[in-house]
Amino acid sequence: xPGGLLTDxxxxxxxxxxxxxxRNRTAVFSLxxxxxxxxxxxxxxxxxxxCLEFLERFSLEEADLAYLAETQxxxxxxxxxxxxxxxxxxxxxxxxxxxxxxxxxLLEVTAPIAExxxxxxxxxxxxxxxxxxxxxxxxCVLAAGPARLVDFAFRRTQGxxxxxxVARASAIAGFAATSNVEAARRYGLTAAGTMAHSFIExxxxxxxxxxxxxxxxxGRTTFLVDTYDTLGGVRAAIAVARRLRLPGPIAxxxxxxxxxxxxxxxxxxxxxxxxxxxxxxxxxxxxxxxxADLVAAGAPIDAFGVGTKVGVSADAPYLDSAYKLVVYAGxxxxxxxxxKVTAPGAKQIFRGEHDDLVGLRDEPAxxxxxxxxxxxxxxxxxxxxxxxxxxxxxxxAADLARLPPEARALRGPTPPPVRETPRLAALAExxxxxxxxxxxxxxxxxxx
Amino acid sequence: xPGGLLTDxxxxxxxxxxxxxxRNRTAVFSLxxxxxxxxxxxxxxxxxxxCLEFLERFSLEEADLAYLAETQxxxxxxxxxxxxxxxxxxxxxxxxxxxxxxxxxLLEVTAPIAExxxxxxxxxxxxxxxxxxxxxxxxCVLAAGPARLVDFAFRRTQGxxxxxxVARASAIAGFAATSNVEAARRYGLTAAGTMAHSFIExxxxxxxxxxxxxxxxxGRTTFLVDTYDTLGGVRAAIAVARRLRLPGPIAxxxxxxxxxxxxxxxxxxxxxxxxxxxxxxxxxxxxxxxxADLVAAGAPIDAFGVGTKVGVSADAPYLDSAYKLVVYAGxxxxxxxxxKVTAPGAKQIFRGEHDDLVGLRDEPAxxxxxxxxxxxxxxxxxxxxxxxxxxxxxxxAADLARLPPEARALRGPTPPPVRETPRLAALAExxxxxxxxxxxxxxxxxxx
Numbered sequence: 098x099p100g101g102l103l104t105d106x107x108x109x110x111x112x113x114x115x116x117x118x119x120r121n122r123t124a125v126f127s128l129x130x131x132x133x134x135x136x137x138x139x140x141x142x143x144x145x146x147x148c149l150e151f152l153e154r155f156s157l158e159e160a161d162l163a164y165l166a167e168t169q170x171x172x173x174x175x176x177x178x179x180x181x182x183x184x185x186x187x188x189x190x191x192x193x194x195x196x197x198x199x200x201x202x203l204l205e206v207t208a209p210i211a212e213x214x215x216x217x218x219x220x221x222x223x224x225x226x227x228x229x230x231x232x233x234x235x236x237c238v239l240a241a242g243p244a245r246l247v248d249f250a251f252r253r254t255q256g257x258x259x260x261x262x263v264a265r266a267s268a269i270a271g272f273a274a275t276s277n278v279e280a281a282r283r284y285g286l287t288a289a290g291t292m293a294h295s296f297i298e299x300x301x302x303x304x305x306x307x308x309x310x311x312x313x314x315x316g317r318t319t320f321l322v323d324t325y326d327t328l329g330g331v332r333a334a335i336a337v338a339r340r341l342r343l344p345g346p347i348a349x350x351x352x353x354x355x356x357x358x359x360x361x362x363x364x365x366x367x368x369x370x371x372x373x374x375x376x377x378x379x380x381x382x383x384x385x386x387x388x389a390d391l392v393a394a395g396a397p398i399d400a401f402g403v404g405t406k407v408g409v410s411a412d413a414p415y416l417d418s419a420y421k422l423v424v425y426a427g428x429x430x431x432x433x434x435x436x437k438v439t440a441p442g443a444k445q446i447f448r449g450e451h452d453d454l455v456g457l458r459d460e461p462a463x464x465x466x467x468x469x470x471x472x473x474x475x476x477x478x479x480x481x482x483x484x485x486x487x488x489x490x491x492x493x494a495a496d497l498a499r500l501p502p503e504a505r506a507l508r509g510p511t512p513p514p515v516r517e518t519p520r521l522a523a524l525a526e527x528x529x530x531x532x533x534x535x536x537x538x539x540x541x542x543x544x545x
Numbered sequence: 546x547p548g549g550l551l552t553d554x555x556x557x558x559x560x561x562x563x564x565x566x567x568r569n570r571t572a573v574f575s576l577x578x579x580x581x582x583x584x585x586x587x588x589x590x591x592x593x594x595x596c597l598e599f600l601e602r603f604s605l606e607e608a609d610l611a612y613l614a615e616t617q618x619x620x621x622x623x624x625x626x627x628x629x630x631x632x633x634x635x636x637x638x639x640x641x642x643x644x645x646x647x648x649x650x651l652l653e654v655t656a657p658i659a660e661x662x663x664x665x666x667x668x669x670x671x672x673x674x675x676x677x678x679x680x681x682x683x684x685c686v687l688a689a690g691p692a693r694l695v696d697f698a699f700r701r702t703q704g705x706x707x708x709x710x711v712a713r714a715s716a717i718a719g720f721a722a723t724s725n726v727e728a729a730r731r732y733g734l735t736a737a738g739t740m741a742h743s744f745i746e747x748x749x750x751x752x753x754x755x756x757x758x759x760x761x762x763x764g765r766t767t768f769l770v771d772t773y774d775t776l777g778g779v780r781a782a783i784a785v786a787r788r789l790r791l792p793g794p795i796a797x798x799x800x801x802x803x804x805x806x807x808x809x810x811x812x813x814x815x816x817x818x819x820x821x822x823x824x825x826x827x828x829x830x831x832x833x834x835x836x837a838d839l840v841a842a843g844a845p846i847d848a849f850g851v852g853t854k855v856g857v858s859a860d861a862p863y864l865d866s867a868y869k870l871v872v873y874a875g876x877x878x879x880x881x882x883x884x885k886v887t888a889p890g891a892k893q894i895f896r897g898e899h900d901d902l903v904g905l906r907d908e909p910a911x912x913x914x915x916x917x918x919x920x921x922x923x924x925x926x927x928x929x930x931x932x933x934x935x936x937x938x939x940x941x942a943a944d945l946a947r948l949p950p951e952a953r954a955l956r957g958p959t960p961p962p963v964r965e966t967p968r969l970a971a972l973a974e975x976x977x978x979x980x981x982x983x984x985x986x987x988x989x990x991x992x993x
Contacts, residue, residue, distance in 0.1 A: 102726040102727040102730055103705055103726075103727050104699075104726055104727075105697070105699055105700070105724040105725065105726070105738050106724050106726050106729075106736045106737060106738030107724065107738035107739050107740055107741055108738075108741070109726060109738075110738060110739065110740060110758075110761075110762065111740055111741060111743070111744045113761065114744070114757060114758055114761045114762075115747075117761060118757060118761075120747065120757075124743070124747065126743070164726075164730050165726075168729070168730075168736060169736070210743075210747060214741070214743065217700070217741075218699050218700045219705065221700035221701070222699060222700050222701065222702060222704065222705065222708065223704070225700065225701055226701070226702070226703045226704060226707075230703075249553070251552075251553055251666050251670060252553070252665070252666045252669035252670050252673065252866075252868075253669070253670065253673055253674070253863050253866075254670060254674070254703060255674045255678075255702060255703035255704065255706075255707035255710070255711075255857070256670065256671070256674060256703065256704060256706040256707045256710055257551055257667065257670065257706060258703075258704040258705060258706040258707070259703035259704045259706070259707050260551075260670065262703070262704055263703075276553040276554050276555065277553065278550040278551075278552055278553070278554050278557060278612075278613075279550040279551050279552075281554075281616070282550055282612050282616075288554045288616060288617070289554060290553050290554030290555030290556075290557075290558060291555050291558065292555055292558060292559055293555055293556070293559060293662070293665075294869075294870070294880045295559070295572070295574070295658075295662065295869070295870035296559045296562070298870050298873065298878040298879075298880060299563075299568065299572065299658055299870065299873045299874075299878075301983065302983050309562060309566060309568075310558075310562055313558075313561065313562045313565060313566075314558065314562075324880055324881070325880075325881050325980065325981075326881070329985065405863050406863075408863075409703070409857065409862040409863050410862075411862050411863060414857040414858075414859050414862040415701050415853045415854075415856075415857050415859060418700075418701075420700075421742075421743065422742070422743035422746050422747065425743075425746065425747045426747075430746040430747075431746075432742045432746060432772055432773075433772070433773050433774075532773065533773075535749065535750050537777065
């Protein structure tokens with residue numbers, strides 16, 4: 098997809114004005130989440146890979162410029178300058194898979210302001226969406242304990258591209274497989290899936306449907322048992338598996354009804370008939386809350402298929418993310434709009450054992466703390482090739498394991514403290530005073 | 546994007562089985578929303594255009610087949626049959642922009658079952674997502690009354706493709722413009738946008754920023770006034786407009802704070818200084834509820850920018866949609882899974898003045914009722930070229946105007962009644978008995 102017009106019009110208007118007046122000096126923009134959504138004790142960073150791919154390809158084509166000339170009346174000088182634009186800046190970012198919190202920069206862009214401004218919309222889009230989904234998926238992983246998770250979201254995401262991104266984000270969060278075949282191919286994931294109710298209905302009866310399917314996929318047969326009556330379906334699956342002497346362990350999928358009760362009854366039936374290695378797969382409107390309830394009820398479920406509610410992060414379908422100018426032409430800046438104050442300066446996250454400090458990028462790291470933001474693009478070029486998905490996946494598992502219980506809680510969690518370093522706090526106070534003086538504001542509530 | 550692997554694995558497994566056994570007879574699948582989400586009294590149908598484009602191009606390429614051979618072990622006979630597949634079926638659908646309700650088919654596919662099954666995932670995806678967003682956007686249109694609406698969702702949708710679809714769906718629902726430049730170009734919409742807070746901050750002070758911007762865009766200057774202090778910003782905008790003697794009417798954008806109070810104070814300031822034709826534009830976390838509150842408070846706002854909450858349909862981020870087999874090889878079928886019962890047979894919606902009837906496609910239309918489902922694709926070919934966006938837009942405006950007040954209500958609405966025709970009810974009862982008999986179920990709760 099061409100990159101140049103994938104932006105909000107105001108970005109182009111501002112870029113046009115900057116270019117026209119030769120005001121295209123270096124800016125630093127910081128992308129962060131202002132507040133944690135309800136019931137979120139952590140976020141899982143995701144979306145950076147798509148951001149870098151976008152930045153590498155960014156340019157306005159002839160057709161883009163012609164459209165702008167016709168509809169926006171930009172002059173030839175501006176159009177020529179827009180046509181020459183590429184992304185030539187630096188990007189520092191939190192690598193995908195890391196756990197982060199509100200107020201921490203996920204990504205910072207340092208570039209001539211016209212470039213940095215034009216890419217805002219797409220960077221915010223990828224990071225906001227993919228971080229919200231990776232977070233939701235990680236909560237399911239925490240809820241499921243040892244049970245495996247499979248991404249079933251394709252049919253309910255916001256389009257095809259979204260379905261691919263959801264499969265990838267949930268793999269980063271620790272999902273074992275996806276039903277999305279194109280995503281499996283593209284990202285090297287395991288594709289998983291069995292049959293739908295329609296398959297059963299296309300046969301005169303359930304047992305004939307099961308027999309046909311098992312003969313076609315003998316080593317890995319999962320029977321969908323709830324089309325007519327769940328326990329009747331389990332009995333039919335057992336009968337077919339016996340008759341065909343299937344080589345591999347079978348599985349049954351429960352997709353409706355009281356999953357706790359049905360899974361227990363199904364387990365009993367399977368065990369009574371000697372299918373002690375048969376697995377029980379559950380699906381149907383599940384999310385981390387439902388999974389946690391099933392786990393708490395001792396439901397003997399080996400794997401969960403989760404779709405819709407993870408695919409749209411149903412209980413927190415967006416993050417309050419922002420991309421804010423923090424430095425222009427070497428001058429730290431900040432915004433004082435009601436409820437939307439931003440801290441100035443290029444930043445760094447200093448992660449400790451029990452808390453995070455957000456400070457200035459160029460201040461020395463406090464002892465014993467890790468730096469979370471790393472340079473990922475310099476002068477418009479990646480510093481390294483794209484990571485294989487196993488890398489952010491391991492990063493996420495390690496960070497989730499280190500999270501304190503109060504941050505992992507599904508309901509009413511408390512994220513670890515995130516505080517400013519004294520240097521950042523002092524800079525923010527100095528800039529606030531300067532801004533107020535320049536704007537002629539004499540009194541002003543304190544910053545936060 | 547290639548089409549063949551854009552599906553859930555189980556669709557391919559089922560198709561493989563059907564093809565292998567020569568069981569690829571004609572099926573009818575019905576796509577509908579089971580239940581209205583909370584606070585939805587109507588839905589606006591959208592997503593059909595993308596469905597038809599997908600169906601027209603559907604095929605599995607060599608690389609798709611190689612991937613399936615390697616990872617799924619499909620045999621050469623199945624791979625060859627999959628490689629020959631194209632979508633050759635018929636599609637009947639509710640045209641985009643029409644108001645519909647739960648239980649009504651939005652789209653029905655009649656095709657050899659392998660084809661009909663393979664396209665399920667993408668059809669459900671487009672219709673579910675775009676219908677949910679068009680519905681949310683239409684609620685904003687109803688709330689805003691005469692005020693104009695602008696789509697600001699690009700930065701918070703689930704990816705780029707989603708942002709384009711949201712711009713289109715909100716245009717169908719009646720939005721006046723979009724900030725998304727690529728969407729504006731692609732769909733012939735009006736692009737709208739002004740400046741961001743970063744623009745103001747990149748200048749020594751607000752007045753210099755305003756002066757530069759107004760000189761660049763003299764005929765259509767909208768000043769963003771809340772970077773430091775909203776009413777101070779309005780005064781600066783007035784000063785700049787006077788000094789530069791701007792030719793067109795100006796506008797100011799309020800993006801934070803108490804929008805009702807600030808819009809009234811802004812209106813007074815503008816009027817006192819003779820800018821009675823200046824417009825007030827409001828944005829910042831708005832949705833239909835916030836817009837309705839502002840309208841009820843008499844806030845003098847001329848246009849609303851709405852983004853995030855419409856872009857993800859925040860209070861109802863998905864629809865409980867389904868794509869269910871209703872006929873196979875001439876035999877009406879239905880599913881009896883707990884809470885997921887489906888009515889058999891190819892259907893039609895008969896719309897009356899005050900209610901809808903859902904009946905069988907081949908039964909005579911009850912007198913005085915309109916047929917909502919129309920053939921849009923026959924034997925894999927569209928019956929007409931894609932509609933210009935003005936057509937679904939007018940359809941939506943007309944249908945919204947006819948909605949009763951209790952269905953238009955933003956909170957606790959009541960949709961008009963949707964009932965089954967006696968013929969559909971009789972068929973459902975007959976098929977239910979047959980299915981129960983075949984499955985050996987003797988007692989069963991009634992269908993709904």
